[in-house]
Amino acid sequence: MRALLQRVSEARVTVEGAVVGEIGPGLLILVCAMAGDTQAEADKLAAKIAKLRIFKDDAGKMNRSVLDTHGGALIVSQFTLAADTSSGNRPGFSTAAAPAEGEALYHHFAGAVQAQGIAVATGRFGADMKVALVNDGPVTIWMET
Known part of the structure; x- marks a missing residue:
């Protein structure tokens, strides 16, 4: 699995103008x-993310996890993270899981993050989503299993 993490002050996802998922800091x-x-x-990635120390402690150092800060997680499916741009000008997505498999793993991953003790909000798999966020830092981290 691939994940792109962004430390945020707040984030939300809307589908057809309606908010379907929203968090404060996390x-x-x-x-x-x-x-x-x-x-x-998916379970391994969820456990790693839950414990990843990318939030500031009292001394201003990235020493706390989302669990430590009691932050939330807004989890949004994004098959374009599988983009292959090695040739031509149009990315290929053949390395992404098939839609049914991808959706099942997406929901499993969201459940695994929640099982770590993190409040989870989600987008809607396969929908045309609008994601708004206030990136905190900015801190953006790429992870892959």
Whole structure:
């Protein structure tokens, strides 16, 4: 699985003008299931993200996790993280999981993050979503299993 994390002060996702997911301080997690990914990989990624120390402590150092700060996670499916831009000018997405498999892993991943003790909001798989965020830092981190 691939994930792009953004530390945020707030974030929300809307579908057809309606807010479907929203958080205050925490993480916006853009996630893509790749062909061949498993639930075990989703679980491992969720556990790693929950403990990743990218929030400031009292001394201003990135020493606290989203768990430590009691932050939330807005998890948005984004198959374009599978983009292959190695040739031509149009990205290819053949390495992304098939839609049904990707959706199942997306929901499993969101549940795995929630099982870590993090309040989770989500987008809507396969929808045309509008994502708004206030990036805190900015801190943006790429992760892959």
